Amino acid sequence: MTDGRDLIERIGKLRPANRRTGQPLHRPLLLLWAIAQAVHGRTREQPWSVVKEDVGPLLTEFADSSDGQQDVLYPFWALQRVKLWEVAESADLPLTSQGRRPKLSALDEANPVAGLPKQDYDRLSEDLELAAWAVSTLIIRFFTPTPPLLLEALRLKELVAGQVATCLRxxxxxxxxxxxxxxxxxxxxxxxxxxxxxxxxxxxxxxxxxxxxxxxxxxxxxxxxxxxxxxxxxxxxxxxxxxxxxxxxxxxxxxxxxxxxxxxxxxxxxxxxxxxxxxxxxxxxxxxxxxxxxxxxxxxxxxxxxxxxxxxxxxxxxxxxxxxxVDVIPLEVDSTLETKRTSARERYQRLAAAARRTAAGRTRRSKIAQVERYLRSPAAREAVVLRSEGRCENPSCKGHPLERTDADEPILEVDHVNGLARTGQDIPEVMIALCPNCHALKTRGRNRHKLQKELRVIARSRHRSFMENG
Missing domain, CATH: 2.30.280.10 (SRA-YDG)
Known part of the structure; x- marks a missing residue:
């Protein structure tokens, strides 16, 4: 990646740990603050005391930190791991007993300077489009929905000008x-x-x-x-x-x-x-x-x-x-069924009952309900295909009612005779299996109303036949 895209790639590798309370946002906040320094032409490397004073309140307000100034220590040190931050003379700082980070007292005493790597700082200060891309990436990944005053507090509102999404690539x-x-x-x-x-x-x-x-x-x-x-x-x-x-x-x-x-x-x-x-x-x-x-x-x-x-x-x-x-289990994987002794009629009855159970719970009117009605009870679709015995259920079909796919499956489309929007029911007695040609005739043909009337009778008749015992 060139033209600053390597910077975006390193930002992409920034992955704060997932905790029960959510993702800690300390590192993304410090990085946003550092980008703002480049955008506004402030000195690239700032003393620890300045970083602590500037970033501490941001952590308190936008990262749920109980002690913002003390918590600056963690991103101040950890952001180096993804090569987005440099701490001068870091090797000279005494570390905690676990060796994970310097002691707070050591930072206060040494007051080292830190900031973005020089190449990144120069790019961001010269290329505001890249800076907007970097800021928008951080906002989308870590601060959505965006706290109302975050960009103002960072002095980055004018940079993205309310167009965070359009700054992304x-x-x-x-x-x-x-x-x-x-x-x-x-x-x-x-x-x-x-x-x-x-x-x-x-x-x-x-x-x-x-x-x-x-x-x-x-x-x-x-x-x-x-x-x-x-x-x-x-x-x-x-x-x-x-x-x-x-x-x-x-x-x-x-x-x-x-x-x-x-x-x-x-x-x-x-x-x-x-x-x-x-x-x-x-x-x-x-x-x-x-x-x-x-x-x-x-x-x-x-x-x-x-x-x-x-x-x-x-x-x-x-x-x-x-x-x-759950309701529809293909016979070839259903070890609980004695497939050789289970008739098509018995399987149809089981599927129809499952379809009715599912349809009974779908009375809501919303986009999700519309999705569920389309994905509808797989039991209903399976039942209709089973009932069709592999051929178009339109008795006057003049197409290819027995044609098969390369996988030896029937070329059938399961459809609601009256249209799903009108009935809202995913039950076999109002559905029918049609070849593509008959499906088109039923939907768009000049005589579609007559054909729909005939298919309603056929669907209910075939359903009754399969539901009868014996």
């Missing part, structure tokens, strides 16, 4: 031909689907070619994003753990998308509004449980710009896992 809409080009420009991992760029802000990648089944939810712009892990049951580790942290902290991440045969584009900022689990096929072709992260696009990482429906969804989110894999 990359900006939404930037296209790149491949992942290597993104990494060359902004750092980060070249392969993983959930990984931060060099600035430390989490980024997710979605490729229409696969291997994950990511999708935009119909009739809304929210995204069902598949979790991290190619084969086997996904676990709450690696990228999934980072997603859970962003969900808990209600922080925005970057969403990159690559359409089939297209370019990678930073499409939007997004926030995690729900975590679900479903059955899916791993790269090894076997069924596995996978996470689905529901992402709501937002205009910027600044909470004050987020639409009301996103705020509502975040307030509604309980942070818990919504497990859609």
């Amino acid at each position: 990359p900006v939404p809409g930037e296209p790149y031909p491949h992942r290597d080009a993104i990494a060359d420009a902004y750092g980060g991992n070249r392969v993983l689907g959930i990984t931060p760029l060099a600035d430390g802000i989490l980024t997710v990648y979605s490729d229409d070619k696969g291997p994950y089944a990511d999708q935009r939810l119909p009739e809304m712009d929210w995204i069902a994003y598949t979790g991290d892990g190619l084969s086997g049951d996904q676990t709450l580790s690696a990228g999934n753990r980072r997603m859970a942290e962003y969900q808990e902290q209600q922080k925005a991440l970057r969403y990159w998308h690559k359409p089939y045969k297209g370019h990678w584009t930073f499409e939007t900022w997004a926030v995690v509004v729900q975590r679900r689990k479903r059955w899916g096929l791993g790269q090894d072709g076997r069924q596995r449980r996978e996470f689905v992260w529901i992402l709501a696009p937002v205009p910027s990482p600044m909470r004050e710009t987020w639409p009301p429906e996103v705020i509502e969804a975040l307030n509604e989110d309980d942070g818990q896992l919504h497990d859609d894999s």
Whole structure:
């Protein structure tokens, strides 16, 4: 990385420890103060006594420090580890018995000078755009939502001028031909689907070619994003753990998308509004449980710009896992079923009962409810496919009702006969399995109303037939 991007990369490596009370913000605050010294042309190296006097009140007001001036000791020493800070003649300072930091009395006596490395100071003082980028990165990572008086207290408000999001790089809409080009420009991992760029802000990648089944939810712009892990049951580790942290902290991440045969584009900022689990096929072709992260696009990482429906969804989110894999268990992995002695009728009845249980709890009217209705009871969809016996349920189908995919699966689309928006019900008796051609006729055909009426009768009749015993 060049042109100051190595500075952003070092800022990205700044990771205060996670504690029960949250992340201590001492180091980010000291770094913001140091950047302000460069922006305003103050002396690069300041004595310990000045740093303590200036930064102590900031720690008290914005980092919940009980004794701000004494607590300055920790960032004053620790910020050196990521090469963003230098303490003159530090080797001469006596350390505590653990050797982690100098004694407070030793600092008071020696009063060493400290500040940004000279090369960083010179860059920041000469390039205010880079300074704004650095400040915005720290604000987004550690101070969102931003305390109202933080930027004023640091004398950095004019630098970002209320445009924190636009000072960041990359900006939404930037296209790149491949992942290597993104990494060359902004750092980060070249392969993983959930990984931060060099600035430390989490980024997710979605490729229409696969291997994950990511999708935009119909009739809304929210995204069902598949979790991290190619084969086997996904676990709450690696990228999934980072997603859970962003969900808990209600922080925005970057969403990159690559359409089939297209370019990678930073499409939007997004926030995690729900975590679900479903059955899916791993790269090894076997069924596995996978996470689905529901992402709501937002205009910027600044909470004050987020639409009301996103705020509502975040307030509604309980942070818990919504497990859609419980009711529907693929036969090939369900060791509790005697598959050879379980008839299609019995399995259909079990799935229909599960769908009704799920539908009974979905009476809310909100974006999250809309998401749940689309992702709807997997039991209902599974039941309809089972009932279809692998063929289009439109008796007048003139397409290819028995056509199969390369994976020997039926080419069927499960649809609500009256439309989900009208019924709001995810139960098999109001749903039907159609080939793509019949689905189009039912939705957009000139005679669609007549066909919908016929399909309503067929769906209920076939449902009754499968629900009968014997």
